[in-house]
Amino acid sequence: MTSIRGINCLTGQAEEYLIENGTIYKIEPIDTDLEQLPYIGPGLIDLQINGTNGIDFNDLSLTSPDLLNATHQLLNQGITSFFPTLITNSDENLIYLLNTLNQACEAYPLVDACVGGIHLEGPFISEQDGARGAHPQEHIQAPNWDLFQRFQQASGNRIKLITLAPEWDGSTSFIRQCQSMGVQIALGHTLANSEQIAAAVEAGATLSTHLGNAVPTQLPRHPNLLWDQLAQDKLYASIIADGFHLPNNFMKVVMQVKPERTLLISDATQFWGMPSGEYTTHIGGEVVLESDGRLAINDGSGLLAGAAKSLLENVQYLLIERLASLDQAWSMASVHPAQFLGRKTILSAGQTADLVLFGFENGEIGVKHVWKGGMLIES
Numbered sequence: 001m002t003s004i005r006g007i008n009c010l011t012g013q014a015e016e017y018l019i020e021n022g023t024i025y026k027i028e029p030i031d032t033d034l035e036q037l038p039y040i041g042p043g044l045i046d047l048q049i050n051g052t053n054g055i056d057f058n059d060l061s062l063t064s065p066d067l068l069n070a071t072h073q074l075l076n077q078g079i080t081s082f083f084p085t086l087i088t089n090s091d092e093n094l095i096y097l098l099n100t101l102n103q104a105c106e107a108y109p110l111v112d113a114c115v116g117g118i119h120l121e122g123p124f125i126s127e128q129d130g131a132r133g134a135h136p137q138e139h140i141q142a143p144n145w146d147l148f149q150r151f152q153q154a155s156g157n158r159i160k161l162i163t164l165a166p167e168w169d170g171s172t173s174f175i176r177q178c179q180s181m182g183v184q185i186a187l188g189h190t191l192a193n194s195e196q197i198a199a200a201v202e203a204g205a206t207l208s209t210h211l212g213n214a215v216p217t218q219l220p221r222h223p224n225l226l227w228d229q230l231a232q233d234k235l236y237a238s239i240i241a242d243g244f245h246l247p248n249n250f251m252k253v254v255m256q257v258k259p260e261r262t263l264l265i266s267d268a269t270q271f272w273g274m275p276s277g278e279y280t281t282h283i284g285g286e287v288v289l290e291s292d293g294r295l296a297i298n299d300g301s302g303l304l305a306g307a308a309k310s311l312l313e314n315v316q317y318l319l320i321e322r323l324a325s326l327d328q329a330w331s332m333a334s335v336h337p338a339q340f341l342g343r344k345t346i347l348s349a350g351q352t353a354d355l356v357l358f359g360f361e362n363g364e365i366g367v368k369h370v371w372k373g374g375m376l377i378e379s
Contacts, residue, residue: 002374005030006040006357010327010335010347015040019353022374026349038368041330042346043080043354045337046311047161047238048119048209048265050085053273056281057084060096064111067104071114073273075377077312078356078367081116083161085267088122088135091147095154102156113373116341117160120151121209124164124174125189130216131165132189134285134306143174152181159183160341163209165190166200179204184340187235189214190225197228201235207340210267211237211254212246230254236261236340241314241323242307244294248321255324255332263336264314264329269306271295316365 002019014034018026051057055070067084074082084101086094098118105112126132127140141147143164152159162178163186164171175185187200188209208229219226229235230253237258239251245267255262266272271279276291278298286298287305295308309317311333318329338346345351353374358367370377 001025002371002376004040004355004357004371005032005037007034007037008347009039009041009330009358012327017353017355019355019371019374022353024347024349024351024353027347038357038359039326041078041356041358042334042338043356043370043372044078044311044315044330044333045116045341046074046079046082046266046268046333047116047263047337047340048085048121048267049074049082049311050087050268050306051270051272052268052310054270056270057101058087058089058097059270060093062097062100064100064104064107067101067111067115068108071108071111072377074310075114075370075372076367077310078358078370079311080354080356080370080372081114083117083119084115085119085121088125088132088139090139091123091150094120094123094151098151098154098159102154102158105156105158110372115158118155118158119161119163120159121163122189124162124168126165126167126191128191131191131214133214135189142168143171145174145177148174148178152183161186161207163188165192166196166205167192171196172199172203175200175203175205186238187229191216192225192228194223194228197225197232201232206234207236207238209238210240210245210265212250213240230257236263236336238263238265240265240267240307241317242266242293242309243317243321244304245307248323251318252323255328260339261336262332263340264311264318264333266309266311266314267307268310269295269308271306271308272310274308312365312367319365320363 004017014030016028055066124143161184185205186207186209288298293309295305297303297305315329318324355371357369
């Protein structure tokens with residue numbers, strides 16, 4: 001049996017965690033000087049991540065060892081569960097990449113334990129400029145159940161989340177079919193109107209993907225797709241809190257409207273963890289990674305080319321900007337995504353021991369130790 005002592009970052013209480021057979025066996029309060037204890041929190045969960053430190057989940061050269069390497073990098077940041085995210089591509093390439101991800105999970109138990117599912121962000125999104133973002137237009141298509149079945153077979157049934165645009169004909173029936181198979185549906189990269197959003201939620205959609213991004217620069221005053229999604233009580237909202245993708249006032253509104261249903265995602269690309277400089281992506285785009293972590297298209301426009309900060313850095317940003325308290329920020333990166341996935345509590349007796357021990361150094365979060373399924377992860 002393993003014993004861990006720390007301050008529960010969600011409650012502020014000093015506690016001892018007893019871990020046995022990979023689960024939290026017992027949690028007991030302790031009477032000690034809080035200043036002598038580190039913080040302890042549930043493992044972070046990133047539902048949308050495209051890569052890290054030169055490893056691109058959308059690159060056809062991806063290997064099983066690459067995914068193992070990425071898993072260790074994520075664990076070192078306190079991220080104990082993640083959803084490798086694939087964007088729009090040709091049917092053949094997506095099938096190849098899904099098979100690669102499945103092979104990595106089958107080859108490495110640690111990868112299998114950490115990959116909570118695969119997030120398919122496309123190809124069932126809007127083909128219109130302003131909504132499709134950087135997704136290649138030639139491969140965007142309407143939701144197709146037969147094609148999804150091919151995707152799911154290649155993934156080993158690991159696709160657990162799909163982002164789609166609900167304005168496509170047949171979207172509501174596709175959403176219902178996915179929900180019946182345990183696949184969550186998120187709305188994103190969309191120009192859907194009020195009726196289409198309401199119909200998608202009625203059919204079973206449960207999430208707004210990176211709300212506020214992949215949206216035209218100008219929208220009608222009202223109604224518009226931002227108000228419509230915020231007003232849907234059943235929808236969770238994922239946001240990228242890296243300091244570049246959204247202004248603070250918008251994030252503040254989202255968190256106030258959906259205090260228990262706002263969750264953080266990194267949407268990080270392979271450039272997270274890489275040194276600043278100019279790069280050429282595998283799809284031919286020229287980008288520049290600035291020293292502060294801003295990733296932009298290298299054409300002088302200043303337009304973002306994706307995200308390059310980790311989920312932990314998103315938590316840190318909310319704290320620095322005083323947009324959230326520690327318990328609120330950490331919950332948005334752990335408790336809320338867990339609830340979205342159907343786990344009601346994740347820091348209680350009987351739950352899997354995915355834990356992060358951390359402290360603060362010069363105001364920044366420093367991860368000390370990480371446990372995945374009760375196993376101490378060596379950095």
